[in-house]
Amino acid sequence: MPSKLPRLFVKSPMHAGAEIALSPEQAHYLGNVLRLKPGDQVLMFNGADGEWRARLVSIGKKKAETILEHRTRPQDDGPDLHYLFAPIKRARLDYMAQKATEMGANLLQPVITRRTMAERVNTGRLEANAVEAAEQCGILRVPEVGGPEKLSKLLEHWDAERLLIFADEAAPTASPIEALSAQRARPLAVLIGPEGGFEPEERNALMQQPYVLPISLGPRVMRADTAAVACLALVNAVLGDWR
Amino acid sequence: MPSKLPRLFVKSPMHAGAEIALSPEQAHYLGNVLRLKPGDQVLMFNGADGEWRARLVSIGKKKAETILEHRTRPQDDGPDLHYLFAPIKRARLDYMAQKATEMGANLLQPVITRRTMAERVNTGRLEANAVEAAEQCGILRVPEVGGPEKLSKLLEHWDAERLLIFADEAAPTASPIEALSAQRARPLAVLIGPEGGFEPEERNALMQQPYVLPISLGPRVMRADTAAVACLALVNAVLGDWR
Numbered sequence: 071m072p073s074k075l076p077r078l079f080v081k082s083p084m085h086a087g088a089e090i091a092l093s094p095e096q097a098h099y100l101g102n103v104l105r106l107k108p109g110d111q112v113l114m115f116n117g118a119d120g121e122w123r124a125r126l127v128s129i130g131k132k133k134a135e136t137i138l139e140h141r142t143r144p145q146d147d148g149p150d151l152h153y154l155f156a157p158i159k160r161a162r163l164d165y166m167a168q169k170a171t172e173m174g175a176n177l178l179q180p181v182i183t184r185r186t187m188a189e190r191v192n193t194g195r196l197e198a199n200a201v202e203a204a205e206q207c208g209i210l211r212v213p214e215v216g217g218p219e220k221l222s223k224l225l226e227h228w229d230a231e232r233l234l235i236f237a238d239e240a241a242p243t244a245s246p247i248e249a250l251s252a253q254r255a256r257p258l259a260v261l262i263g264p265e266g267g268f269e270p271e272e273r274n275a276l277m278q279q280p281y282v283l284p285i286s287l288g289p290r291v292m293r294a295d296t297a298a299v300a301c302l303a304l305v306n307a308v309l310g311d312w313r
Numbered sequence: 314m315p316s317k318l319p320r321l322f323v324k325s326p327m328h329a330g331a332e333i334a335l336s337p338e339q340a341h342y343l344g345n346v347l348r349l350k351p352g353d354q355v356l357m358f359n360g361a362d363g364e365w366r367a368r369l370v371s372i373g374k375k376k377a378e379t380i381l382e383h384r385t386r387p388q389d390d391g392p393d394l395h396y397l398f399a400p401i402k403r404a405r406l407d408y409m410a411q412k413a414t415e416m417g418a419n420l421l422q423p424v425i426t427r428r429t430m431a432e433r434v435n436t437g438r439l440e441a442n443a444v445e446a447a448e449q450c451g452i453l454r455v456p457e458v459g460g461p462e463k464l465s466k467l468l469e470h471w472d473a474e475r476l477l478i479f480a481d482e483a484a485p486t487a488s489p490i491e492a493l494s495a496q497r498a499r500p501l502a503v504l505i506g507p508e509g510g511f512e513p514e515e516r517n518a519l520m521q522q523p524y525v526l527p528i529s530l531g532p533r534v535m536r537a538d539t540a541a542v543a544c545l546a547l548v549n550a551v552l553g554d555w556r
Contacts, residue, residue, distance in 0.1 A: 148533065165408070172535045173543070207534045245556045247490060287546075288555035290391065291450045292415045296542055300416070303530075303543035304550055312531035313488045 075123070076104060077113040077205045079212055084119035088138045089127070097134035100126070113142065115204075117211050120145040146210050148174040149310035150257045152232070153302065155179070156186045156264035157218070158294050166295045167199035167215075172207050173302035174311065175260075179216040181224060185266040191218045221272060230281045232257040233309075237301050238273070238284035246285040250308035253283065260305055262298045318366070319347060320356040320448045322455055327362035331381045332370070340377035343369070356385065358447075360454050363388040389453050391417035392553040393500040395475070396545065398422070399429045399507035400461070401537050409538045410442035410458075415450050416545035417554065418503075422459040424467060428509040434461045464515060473524045475500040476552075480544050481516070481527035489528040493551035496526065503548055505541045 076099075082090045092100070100106045108126050114136065115121045121143040124136040153175035157163060170178055178200060180191045196215045204212045228234065233256050243249040261276075268276070276282050287300055306312040319342075325333045335343070343349045351369050357379065358364045364386040367379040396418035400406060413421055421443060423434045439458045447455045471477065476499050486492040504519075511519070519525050530543055549555040 146532070161404075168536075169539050169542075172533060172539045174531070174533055203536075207536065209533055245550070247550050247556075286555065288417070288549055288553075289389070290415060290417055290452055293411075293446075293450065296412050296415045299412075299539055299542040300546035303546045306531055307488070307490050307547055310531075312529065313490075 075111055075113045076100060076106075077115070077121075077208070079201045079205055080114050080116050082116060084114065084116050084122050084138055084141075086138060086140065090114065090124065090136050090138065092134040092136065094132040097129060097132055100134055101129045101131065112136065114138070115210050118145060121208075121210060143210065148176065148209075148211055149306065151175050151302070151305065151310060152177040152179055152257075152259035153213070153298070154181045154224070154234075154259055154261040155294065155298065156181055156183045156262065157191045158265060159187060162293070162295050164195070164199045166298055167196045168203035169295060169299050170302065171200045171203035171209060171213055173299060174209075174306060175213050175302065176211060177214050177216060179224070180218040181261065182218050182220045183264050183272060184269045185264040187264065193217060222275065225275060225279060228279070228281060229257075230279075232259055232281060234259045234261060234276075234279065234282045235301065235305055236261040236263070236276060236282065236284055237287045237297050239267075239286070241284040241286040244286055246287065246304050247308060249283060249285045250304060253309060255309065258305060258309060260298070260301050262294050262301065265294055318354055318356045319343060319349075320358070320364075320451065322444045322448055323357050323359050325359060327357065327359050327365050327381055327384075329381055329383065333357065333367065333379050333381065335377040335379065337375040340372060340375055343377055344372045344374065354382075355379065357381070358453050361388060364451075364453060386453065391419065391452075391454055392549065394418050394545070394548065394553060395420040395422055395500075395502035396456070396541070397424045397467070397477075397502055397504040398537065398541065399424055399426045399505065400434045401508060402430060405536070405538050407438070407442045409541055410439045411446035412538060412542050413545065414443045414446035414452060414456055416542060417452075417549060418456045418545065419454060420457050420459060422467070423461040424504065425461050425463045426507050426515060427512045428507040430507065436460060465518065468518060468522060471522070471524060472500075473522075475502055475524060477502045477504060477519075477522065477525045478544065478548055479504040479506070479519060479525065479527055480530045480540050482510070482529070484527040484529040487529055489530065489547050490551060492526060492528045493547060496552060498552065501548060501552060503541070503544050505537050505544065508537055
């Protein structure tokens with residue numbers, strides 16, 4: 071088994087010979103945790119220029135310099151798939167951000183609904199979780215994280231070309247595959263409501279939009295982070311890049 | 314919004330008028346955490362007789378008695394869907410057991426593969442997580458938990474009538490929906506390998522079985538618990554009870 075190189079997300083432009091300074095946290099991780107030395111290799115990506123193999127030029131306690139040697143993978147963006155979610159508490163929100171990243175979402179958008187418990191959202195923490203999942207899972211694009219928005223505001227400014235899929239116990243078609251298969255290729259969004267569900271007025275507002283598609287996720291109740299992965303899997307398989 | 318009644322899994326047979334003693338942990342939870350009193354209501358299920366509304370007859374520090382009043386839901390078993398997984402470490406294994414329960418699995422079967430990191434599996438902890446997920450998500454059937462088995466042993470004793478679906482990066486059909494749709498209705502199993510994947514010999518052994526179906530889960534790598542939910546969602550949607 072080849073040993074796995076550490077994989078880091080950076081914000082610098084990448085090309086052969088580019089010299090890139092790492093953050094203090096990255097320098098600490100490589101030097102003090104992994105005990106890498108100058109000359110050791112790492113993988114790096116920035117969400118735009120593919121994945122590169124780099125070599126450590128210098129490494130200190132809080133500073134490290136690398137030089138890019140050679141591109142190991144071209145950029146691959148995945149589906150245009152927004153993930154909208156009512157924030158939930160604590161550890162499950164971390165998981166949700168990680169999972170949506172693994173499922174290829176390009177935007178994580180917190181949505182405030184009437185039954186949302188957590189009104190404040192730590193978007194920095196969501197970003198850190200998205201970066202961690204992308205680093206660990208070989209993903210080349212880190213999703214953007216939006217600031218929290220009210221559901222009504224989001225619907226008001228919605229681009230009607232983007233299909234908004236939401237998990238709905240009362241969906242008119244029992245088969246989610248059938249409901250998704252009837253749709254044409256277009257930009258996508260998946261909305262997962264709060265643990266208590268949408269209020270009837272919110273559901274009505276959703277159902278009235280021509281760009282909204284309710285789908286059923288079967289007869290069992292799921293936690294929000296489980297429903298998120300299930301819904302994103304079905305959407306990827308029928309309309310996204312799992313084909 | 315109606316207040317949600319606490320929901321408890323018990324092992325006793327259930328019928329109207331049955332008197333059921335709760336476990337010390339359940340008595341503690343209802344009495345000391347939720348501060349319920351005699352006369353208060355709870356929901357109960359045993360995996361066989363549906364869901365019942367019960368009334369607390371007595372409650373002490375470590376003892377509680379209930380009487381079943383009326384059945385609120387008939388038993389509903391969900392798909393015949395085994396979930397086989399290479400054990401992973403710590404918190405993610407808890408999540409995996411919870412998620413497989415929410416996705417309707419009726420057996421959680423730890424599988425030891427060559428790249429399995431955790432050889433010991435705490436089956437009691439898996440059971441507790443399955444019970445917790447069933448209690449919280451309104452599920453009527455708690456999956457059984459099997460003792461850890463080597464992959465080779467499982468294949469040796471496999472009932473060939475049960476389709477064994479495994480997530481495979483090199484699956485011959487790119488579309489998982491297409492691969493699953495070509496199958497007839499039959500008992501099902503989903504196998505999720507270790508984080509490092511199966512060894513080539515293990516994959517070959519799997520591919521040689523007439524009851525094995527490899528499916529692709531798209532171009533991105535996922536953690537094992539994410540792949541589990543994604544794969545179970547597709548299987549439920551095409552062959553299970555999400556139709």
